[in-house]
Amino acid sequence: MKILIGLVVALFSAVGLAWLVRQDAGYVLVTVGSWTIETSVAAALVIVILGFFVGYKLLRYTGRLLRMPRTLGELGRRRRERRASRLLATATKSLAEGRPAAAEAAFQKGLALSTHNQALYLVGAARAAHRQGAKDRRDRYLEQAAKLPRDTVAVVGIARAELLLEDDDAEQAAKVLHDVQILAPNQPRVLELQLDIASRLGDWEHALRLLPQLRKRKLLDDDGFRDAQLQVHRERLAACARQGKLADLQRLWGEVPKALRSDESLLIDYVGQLRELDAAEPAEALLKQAIGQHWSNALCVAYGQLARGDANAQLASAESWLAAQKDNPYLLLTLGRLAVRARKADKARGYLEQSLKLMPMGDTYQVLGELLEGANDASAAIACYRAGLHLLSGHETVKEGVALPAEKALSA
Template identity: 35%
Template sequence: MKILIYIAIALAAAAGATWILSDGPGYVRIDIHSWVIETSFAVFSVLAVVLFITCYFLLRLISGTLRAPKKIGQWNKTRKTKKSQKKTTEGLIALTEGQWSKAEKLLTTGARNSETPQLNYLGAAQAAEAKGLPSRRESYLGKAQSCDANRGTAAGIAQAEQQLKQKEYEPALTTLLELQKSSPKHPQILKLLAMLYVETGQWGNALALVPQLRKRESLAPNELVALEIDIWRHLLENAAHQDLRKLHEIWNQMPSRLHQQEDLVFAYTHRLNALDSGHEAETLLRKSLRKHWSESLIYAYGFVEGANPEKQLKYAESWLSKHPDDATLFLTLGRLCLKTKSPEQALKYFHSSLKVDERPETYQEAGNLLLQQMGKNSEALECFRKGLALTIRTIAQPGVFTKAEPVLQKPSQVLLPQA
């Protein structure tokens, strides 16, 4: 298109010159050694334009011929790149569909001329891992690392993820610490390190990572809160294996914003009660329940050994005005009545709890009371029978037990009474 425009301009210029010189065509004489060329200016102008166009196309032809090998090479490279991209795309689709062998073959062959060979090798490593071929997986990860301009960060992260998946904790730790040296602020590296520390029970190391995890936004806010709670809960449990002083120390080190967190209050008071400091646990539970009603905390309140069982019972009974239909509160009141040697009142509370919500443990409490303190064997047997039937029915429900998710525990399955 440009060439046609240039020709049109040249012809227009020649026509213009001819028109200008129409009154006086002019005269051109060229002497070259013994050669003499004479013509009018108009004819000379036309010949000059024709000569210019001829030379232009001749030069273009020569230039195109000289550049032909390079263009052919570029065309061939582009063709191979497109073919590689097609294989890579098909390989990634096969990987998503779980066709591991097909994915591995397409991704490895597509890596040869791929613009992103690292992506191909990482996908091939995933396929090899799924096929149970760790040596081939490591080979692909090594190739991906050699293709990585960022000193193997992406390949190293993929390797660490696979090692964690296979519970190869020592190699995973080595990989992650090496990655951290070159990329100390990388969010995914920090996240994987935290996962490793949690899975291996290194709670102190996991806690030390929390500020960086928050700063780098390695986890979603709710995930970070859940992680922090889990860390402190385990630290409390570990401290309880030592002594009361250590338990207090961990609680005081905890950020004050977590002191009202339900799971942590539950864990702390449970450990206090186990270390014969039930009066302290009772006070904390009472204050926490005053600020925030919690089924798990009211459940725990029925087990702690307060300094004064009668006062503890009165405190709990005062909550009935605001929570008249709380099965857990009735169960706790029944247990507190047992501590104050009031079996008849305890049985009433157990029955009230069962009217709101039939639970196996409530039937068990009522059955134990009827059998051991009241001598009503037949009624006790009926309670045990109903409790057992409920337990069997719960276990038999579809969807209660799954491989993907742990069974959610009720408070009654978490906190056990101290002997």
């Protein structure tokens, strides 16, 4: 395009110049010392134009010659950077393939060639040395990287923390990340590592504070955020229960978001903790409320495992569920357990045998075996235990409604 425009300009200039010469050729007289030059205006213009272009080209080529050393140096630097980039890719690939020695050598060669992103080469070499168990070399690389400009603080600090975590040194990793957060805040990877560290150290309060930040930065989707919340609250409750403080445990349960309190596994864990702290009444109330809102086999089984409180009242409550869950083997197992606690052996045996006919389960065999053993019916108890073991070990295939050998013996 530039050439075309230049040709058009030259054409119009030539036409204009020819027109001027035709109108009035004129002449130009130049006197320099004893020299006198006389020519036409057209010839003078041609000489001036040619002289301009020649001078312009001479100046350009002279400038290029003067810049030649710097240009050659820049070309050499670019070639070294391209080679360093290839070495970085090769080293990264070698490290991923499990060849740390080759990776470390490639990182070192790339570091010697590159003047940019040196932190990447040093951190990579540190990881490779760490994989080889050479902690001294690893630390030297990291120390060298720490002397680089401040904009590499996050890269180096995160790498150091990750390597410390691989050595199970969570406390030192936490200190490193604390310094990184001060010098280079708002690093997403730092938040992920802090959550890992909080989990390892059992600092569930800190973990709970980190979760909203991880979600805000889209490091956790909705399902991941819910799962992480459940895990953190479960661990908080368990840690408090181990301290044996009922009031604190109930307070922590109140801090659990309402949407999570309906999670069956979390509720069952909490109910079990209340039971261990001799708080059977609130545990029973929670289970009855949850079952009343939505039937759950898991919650029903947990109700039968309370092993605390008024067994007769609990049995009566569970029997009221039979109207809607008449042939539910889990409810029948729960009724059998509660009847055993209420010292109603005949009723317990009936519920348990009915449950086994509907769906044989290892727990049902165990409860029935214990009941029979307490009634001094050793042979039937042994048959139950044996059938339960066969079922749990997978030696026999069990289908609903199909009796195992123990059930046949009991029915006889």
